Amino acid sequence: MTSPLKPPEGDWWSQPVNRRESIWLGLGAVWSVILFGWMSVWTTAGEQNPIGETYRIESEAFREKLSAYKDAATETDEGLVPPGTDVYIQAMRFYWDGAPVVLEAGTEYDIHLNSMDVQHGFSLRPEDALSKQINLQVLPGYEWVVPMTFDEPGTYHIICNEFCGQGHRTMHGTIIVTEGS
Amino acid sequence: MAHRYDVLGLFDNEYDDEGFRTCSVTGLRIHRTVENHVKLFGLTAVVALLVGGIFAFTVATTRWEAIGLLGPDAFYTHLSMHAWNLLIFWMVFMEVAILYVGGPMVLGRRLPWTKVATAGWLTMVAGAVAVNYTIWTTSAPNEAPLLTAYVPMPVSPWFYAAACLFIVGTVIAALPFFVAMWREKREHPGKTLPLVAFAAFVTSIIAVEALVGGLVAFAPAMLWRLEIIEWVDAAWYRQMYWIIGHGTQQINLVAMITVWYFLTHVVAGAEVVSEKVSRTAFILYLFFINLGAAHHLLSDPAVSTGWRIWNTSYAFYGATFASLIHAFAIPAGIEAGRRKRGKGGGLFGWLTSAPWGNPVFSSTIFSIILFGFLGGITGVMMGQLQLNMTWHNTFATVGHFHATVVLGTTVAFMGLLFFLIRTMFRRQWLSTRLAAIQPYLYAGAMGVAVLMMMYVGILYGVPRRTVEVVSNIQGTEFDLAAASPLFAIFGIFALLAIAAGVLFILLAVGSLLFGKRIDDESNVSDLVADGGLALAEDPDDPVHAYEMRGTFVLCLVFLAAFVITYLLNWYLLTQLWAIGA
Numbered sequence: 190m191t192s193p194l195k196p197p198e199g200d201w202w203s204q205p206v207n208r209r210e211s212i213w214l215g216l217g218a219v220w221s222v223i224l225f226g227w228m229s230v231w232t233t234a235g236e237q238n239p240i241g242e243t244y245r246i247e248s249e250a251f252r253e254k255l256s257a258y259k260d261a262a263t264e265t266d267e268g269l270v271p272p273g274t275d276v277y278i279q280a281m282r283f284y285w286d287g288a289p290v291v292l293e294a295g296t297e298y299d300i301h302l303n304s305m306d307v308q309h310g311f312s313l314r315p316e317d318a319l320s321k322q323i324n325l326q327v328l329p330g331y332e333w334v335v336p337m338t339f340d341e342p343g344t345y346h347i348i349c350n351e352f353c354g355q356g357h358r359t360m361h362g363t364i365i366v367t368e369g370s
Numbered sequence: 371m372a373h374r375y376d377v378l379g380l381f382d383n384e385y386d387d388e389g390f391r392t393c394s395v396t397g398l399r400i401h402r403t404v405e406n407h408v409k410l411f412g413l414t415a416v417v418a419l420l421v422g423g424i425f426a427f428t429v430a431t432t433r434w435e436a437i438g439l440l441g442p443d444a445f446y447t448h449l450s451m452h453a454w455n456l457l458i459f460w461m462v463f464m465e466v467a468i469l470y471v472g473g474p475m476v477l478g479r480r481l482p483w484t485k486v487a488t489a490g491w492l493t494m495v496a497g498a499v500a501v502n503y504t505i506w507t508t509s510a511p512n513e514a515p516l517l518t519a520y521v522p523m524p525v526s527p528w529f530y531a532a533a534c535l536f537i538v539g540t541v542i543a544a545l546p547f548f549v550a551m552w553r554e555k556r557e558h559p560g561k562t563l564p565l566v567a568f569a570a571f572v573t574s575i576i577a578v579e580a581l582v583g584g585l586v587a588f589a590p591a592m593l594w595r596l597e598i599i600e601w602v603d604a605a606w607y608r609q610m611y612w613i614i615g616h617g618t619q620q621i622n623l624v625a626m627i628t629v630w631y632f633l634t635h636v637v638a639g640a641e642v643v644s645e646k647v648s649r650t651a652f653i654l655y656l657f658f659i660n661l662g663a664a665h666h667l668l669s670d671p672a673v674s675t676g677w678r679i680w681n682t683s684y685a686f687y688g689a690t691f692a693s694l695i696h697a698f699a700i701p702a703g704i705e706a707g708r709r710k711r712g713k714g715g716g717l718f719g720w721l722t723s724a725p726w727g728n729p730v731f732s733s734t735i736f737s738i739i740l741f742g743f744l745g746g747i748t749g750v751m752m753g754q755l756q757l758n759m760t761w762h763n764t765f766a767t768v769g770h771f772h773a774t775v776v777l778g779t780t781v782a783f784m785g786l787l788f789f790l791i792r793t794m795f796r797r798q799w800l801s802t803r804l805a806a807i808q809p810y811l812y813a814g815a816m817g818v819a820v821l822m823m824m825y826v827g828i829l830y831g832v833p834r835r836t837v838e839v840v841s842n843i844q845g846t847e848f849d850l851a852a853a854s855p856l857f858a859i860f861g862i863f864a865l866l867a868i869a870a871g872v873l874f875i876l877l878a879v880g881s882l883l884f885g886k887r888i889d890d891e892s893n894v895s896d897l898v899a900d901g902g903l904a905l906a907e908d909p910d911d912p913v914h915a916y917e918m919r920g921t922f923v924l925c926l927v928f929l930a931a932f933v934i935t936y937l938l939n940w941y942l943l944t945q946l947w948a949i950g951a
Contacts, residue, residue: 191641191642191643191645191906191912191914192564192635192642192903192907193564193565193566193631193632193640193642194396194397194398194476194564194565194566194632194635194636194903195564195906195907196561196563196564197562197565197642197645198562198909199909201562201645201646202645202646204644204645204646204912204914205914206643206644206646206647206914207643207644207702207706207914207915207916207918209918209919209921209922210643210647210698210699210914210918212922213694213698213922213925214647214695214698216929217691217694217695217698218691220694220929220932220933221686221687221688221690221691221694222686222687224683224687224690224750224754224936225683225686225687227754227940228679228683228754228755228756229679231755231756232675232679232755232756235756235944236944236946236948236949237756237759237943237944237946237948237949237950238675238755238756238949238950238951239668239669239755239756239758239759239949239950240675240950240951241671241950241951242951243671243672297948302671304604306522307520307522308520308522308523308604308608310763310833312763312764312831312833314831318945319829319830319831319850319852319853320828320829320830320831320942320945321942321945321946321947322760322764322831323759323760323946323949324669324759324760324761324762324763324764324831325669325671325759326608326670326671326762328604328605328608328670328671329522329604330603330604330605331604331605331671331672332671333671335949335950335951336948336949336950336951337947337948337949338947338948339947340947340948341947346846346848348831348833348839348843349833350762350763350764350833350834350835350836351520351763351835352446352513352516352520352523352835352836353523354523355442355443355446355513356442357442357835357836358442358836358837358838358839358843358844359843359844359845361843361845361846361848363846363848
């Protein structure tokens, strides 16, 4: 009895499994372990991981940090030059406060992300290579510190990729990466 | 006898004194109560498909910015209507029908608690109408909810209330199914359930988990919008929301696989090559598939790395392994079953001799192939912690779930409806020729549209959920215009797919209204697999002893595509600058 519409009779558990199905089960199991192993190993051995420290924070408290950071930063025509390696960016409907910001290639920066109001998406790519793009969720109530080291100078564009309201499509910012000194 | 409200004569099959009839295609003994409720839920699903499909047109022609139909004020409302009617209402009404088929119908029982089933349907309809109303009447300061209604975006509290009503209705409608299963096991404690009934039972458990998650997310959000509670945390809402947000998609998946086993058996003579292996795969789903919801939180700040890796891997890829099992077991069932019927010479004779002109068969096969190659593989890609950064909230994500829910589930459900029109509503298709080509048009066009969605998302970083980003981003010189050529291909094929969807609705509704009534059983004999279904019941001719080498070759091709796609995605990721601790 091998109809999916009829109850199997007798000891169906002990029915033999076709050899090719057994081989496929083996291949599937090995592939599953590879998928898991590679993802896990990359968190320590790889350079690209959506991993960083997270802190709970009220939007106003983050604004104060951002404001102190802006006071310490240098204003230039191209944008803010941060005083150290901490960079603060707060998303709000419908712009990225803290951008444009001028960073150096080859330096590791801690990017502090937070939202003032609703959920936003931090979607970043260099101007001349659109396929090099990453996307991070930005939430109110959380400060996410994601380290980044840009290896190539250029203009990197931030677009919001989480629906945040009628003006969502206009929400854009830039990160200018210059040659490292 | 037709009911006095049944003016179209859609619920008037003849039954014996006990209320049963025997289906000449499946051989199932069908009770009036089950059949009429399956029809009711199936018809309602088609209405949702129609409504959602209309908005597919406005959404696709807006995203194709060369047309740019709608502005931002209308677009998000239309997108919300599209999402709720197709991702939720079309699917869930069909799934309740599938539970009734997989449970009481396959078991040859009547539907217990029919008043509860009807009450569930009424509640679901009320919820669905209310969700549509609250979306359509969105006004400032509220925003359209889209599918997710993410807190703290202001969304109408009545939207959350309507969504809860629909969820409660679905649970009510599922109760008669559970009662039927309970009674079956009480009456026959030692008897194993048929595979389709077992699969339907697994589907129902996954469904209830998902639905309860929806209440946990939507009810507090509603209370917050009514200012009864002060604050709902955005990260907490996301985690609760995705229990239903992704969980409902897992119902689609398991219900679809149930339909695959059912239809490949009936129309192509497939058999279960190993009860043990296929049932184990469903058990793996039961434990692990809902962990897939974690995919949505991989690029989130608030959940730990360990949590993300464990959950997104479905606990060591337990559910991916289960899907790999079905990927072999179902085609192998077709291959071995057809070889047994003398329809399988050479490596692929079992496929070339198959009834490709029967839309029930072709829909099912396209669903299996396209779900696997396009939906399943990409789901694993975006479900990897690191690769997710390149997929998250891009148009490629939209491509992924159109591959699963449209190319997979919708195509399979369309095949099922073609089947139900003949076997339950007992009407001939309005045009056999148009019915035969519909799956080719729909799956073919949608397949190309879906590939383009993925390419523009991954290769050009085009975001989802926006009206204007390719040709112009207001306030900056920067744009994503490089993606325009692929968007043109997307637009053309999306429109072709919508046209094929319209053809389906015309065929379905037209057949019900104007199709020739089937009075003679020979008029449905073309649906039955070569050699009939009784062959599957011969204990001296075990199916596992037949060759499965064609399936093995196809599965190796599938695995190769999987590995290549995986390597390409990782290659793209390693081109990026250093990110993360």
